[in-house]
Amino acid sequence: MTPVLAPLAFIGRGTRRMVARVGNVTLFSLAVLIRLPATARFPREVARAALQVGWLSLPVVGLTAVFTGAALALQIHAGGTRLSAEAVVPQIVAIGIVRELGPVLVGLMVAARVTSSIAAEIATMKVTEQISALVTLSTDPMTYLAAPRVLAGLVTLPLLVAVGDVLGLFGGFAVATAQLGFAPEAYVRTSWNFLTTADMALSLTKGAVFGLIAVTLACHAGMNAGRGARGVGQAVTSAVQSAAILILAANVALTALFFAP
């Protein structure tokens, strides 16, 4: 190959690899979604996954939301003062948390906490032949391992987002009333009146989509892990990176879908 064509070949190989990966992940996602009804056979696995994805994520999601809501209120107030518009703090905090920061931060926190742990767990199971053992015990690994976790992500992420939204709004409320001189009752009323059903629907829809992305990519990376400890490490890195990027991309797409002019 001539030196002129080498960069083109490099780009071509990279593109081909990327397209193949997107195709693999898409087929994997479809295979998992088809198996969701079959998770009724494994209620313990579904409960265990819901605990891992939802319940145990509450502390980190809650703290992140409260601090972000508080910081957002301070920022909006500081910025608003320059335009003599400090009164908009409740509205901007409400819309900022419910439409954007709540779901995105919950999605990213789950990608950091849950995607990494699921990818590591399933990759270790693959490396130690536990997935082969499942097959020899007449159990489909996709139905037993992936589908319950994806179902847990789909169901618990919207709930986590709802909790994150409430706590984020509370963070803004606490700072606004304790430090910025807003009256508690008026703050709550203004926030509540400003939010629409579409805002809340978008927030929860984002939660479900982010849950699907975070957990499906974790299961895909785990089940396709390479050999040894290095394979486990690579699976975790790949899953978390892909999940974070895809969550942010999906956020733009969903926002455009709901609120494009």
Next chain:
Amino acid sequence: MIRLEHIAKSFGGTPVLEDISLDLAPGTSLAVLGRSGTGKSVLAQITLGLLAPDAGRVLVEGAPLTRRTHRAFMARTGVLFQGAALFDSLTIWENVAFRLLNGPNRRSRSTAREAALEALARVDLAPRVADLHPADLSGGMQKRAGLARAIMGAPEFLVFDEPNSGLDPVTAREIDALIRTLVSDLGATAMTITHDMAGVRAIADTVMLLDEGRVRWQGPVAKIDTAEDGLLSRFLAR
């Protein structure tokens, strides 16, 4: 009867198995012997349908092993993996009773637990082990628990992948004796992957020696001492 016909497998262009054929008659115990990297475990995975061969086929009772027939074949098969492959998140009894708890013919948890305790007793594990997790057990105890899981449901075909690797010599001989007894009691057909001659003598009726992906020597255990094969002699001398 399990038959492998002209099996070949390569990874990344490197041939691992070439033209392997064998018959596993009901009730016989075959040991697949060979150095590390000669394709023994790959052969076991192909026999179990966990890996598709590049060429050749596996026949179970005369019918080709396919996706459709695989599940039924697995229901009659027990496997002990090299590292036991117990599920970390489950207790030992849940591991042993996995088929009864999650398979097509489910039992109640109490019935499954009873069956698991019986299987654990057959591999000389005390009932107190039942509620522990795999990480709480030594390597030898994990192998025993893996054996208990493999024999649940009285399988007709058993595969043991390096059953005594990583074990001290005393425990290794205990596991060998246990395998011999269990295979004999069940009247099962067995395939054992190993590179341990003492294990071969204890477990097997026939031996297949693999070298560089090909069958180098095959015959009854009784004839290994008189076989004129340099590699087999080196295994015997160890």
